[in-house]
Amino acid sequence: MGNNRSDKTKQSPGKVSLSTVRRLSKYYRTLADLIKDGVEYVSSDELARIEGLTSAQVRKDFSFFGNFGKRGLGYTTLDLKQNIAEILGLDRQWNVAIIGAGNIGTALIDYKEFAAHGFHLKMIFDNDPSKIGKKIKSLYVKDIETMSEEFEKEKIDIAILAVPAEAAQQAADRIVKTGVKAILNFAPRSLNVPEGTAVRQENTAMELEALSYFITSKQKQEAS
Amino acid sequence: MGNNRSDKTKQSPGKVSLSTVRRLSKYYRTLADLIKDGVEYVSSDELARIEGLTSAQVRKDFSFFGNFGKRGLGYTTLDLKQNIAEILGLDRQWNVAIIGAGNIGTALIDYKEFAAHGFHLKMIFDNDPSKIGKKIKSLYVKDIETMSEEFEKEKIDIAILAVPAEAAQQAADRIVKTGVKAILNFAPRSLNVPEGTAVRQENTAMELEALSYFITSKQKQEAS
DNA sequence: ATGTGTGAATCGCTTCACAGCT
């Protein structure tokens, strides 16, 4: 009892699982859709139906962070969306840099979804002299050697690593040295980073392999 | 006792978790590296160290599928890699189609990692008349209306969905109708598909939001 | 009456610990 901030929002929840964080991202998108459709209230039951979850899961997810609903009524879509935005840190702007101006790095530059959620792509780096200084879409490619100064200049918060697998660990070390504590890694290689640096892996080949496994195991079952 | 196939490989493991499947993908890559470095044997302890896991986890992952190791010795890298390939279905060729010739779809066409692991990009579709018939990289863009015939013609196994969020569900319905049972979804929208169709979600914005959460929650902790 | 918030029960994944091969 007696929260030092407000009755509705918990100051600091205990350790929350990655699964919960991911679901919050999904609720956030769903709420945006509902609001666009003019829906003002939503119940945990309805949210669960949309996401393919149980309603208890939905309520539990929110309960880590506060009491956002009204008993007997449900959640106000507008308020809930705002609360989730605060939890996820989407109520501010994040400065993002891309490392690696290959296929993936280039494709990400004008990916609409980013800017819409507060992620601003500020710069892109490469080590290939034939690319450095050239303009790709809206950005000039910078020399990876200048990463430290450039990160500081633009107050970069998050680095997207989009270099070949062989170069990934070295580039990660460089990022860590700048003090940036969040890396989204597209290279198909696990990164060694110090405690306190958050890494998320994005690996399309691995997702395809998971699909390959599901098809294969189903076929084996049918064959037996 | 008495397996109807061989002493070393289980015919049909019980339900295996997605976590295990993902780790198998990682072991597979690590083994390829080890083999390239001339390593012939590896212990669960060594694999665990490389991946940042416990050795029990590594052994348990394999144990769902068979007895691949030699007590007192470890695993033969070459054999283990081959066993994992069979488990994941990487010992065959998969025919893949991309739906949506936008940024992401286009970037995926010549993503080297795919072909190297047996995933062959056979075709790309769009509904934009200004794109249909044009060549993008190595592929001609096909009309999405012809999906059914084309899928059948090239025996497509996996569809990569790379269309805008608003068009995702409709495109997914179309894919399901062709009989393809595996979808890799890049659209930031959950898909409704019938039981038996495997969907993997790839969502870069969501991964960034997870990073945003970790930075934000750390800052809140420090502030209190 | 309705739907939240949450302890308690349950489920499933990870880790422990050790028997059993090599």
Added chain:
DNA sequence: AGCTGTGAAGCGATTCACACAT
């Protein structure tokens, strides 16, 4: 002696079920 393979224990996440608020 060394390292796998695996039941059992431990632990974290999900689901149940109901008291409580509106």
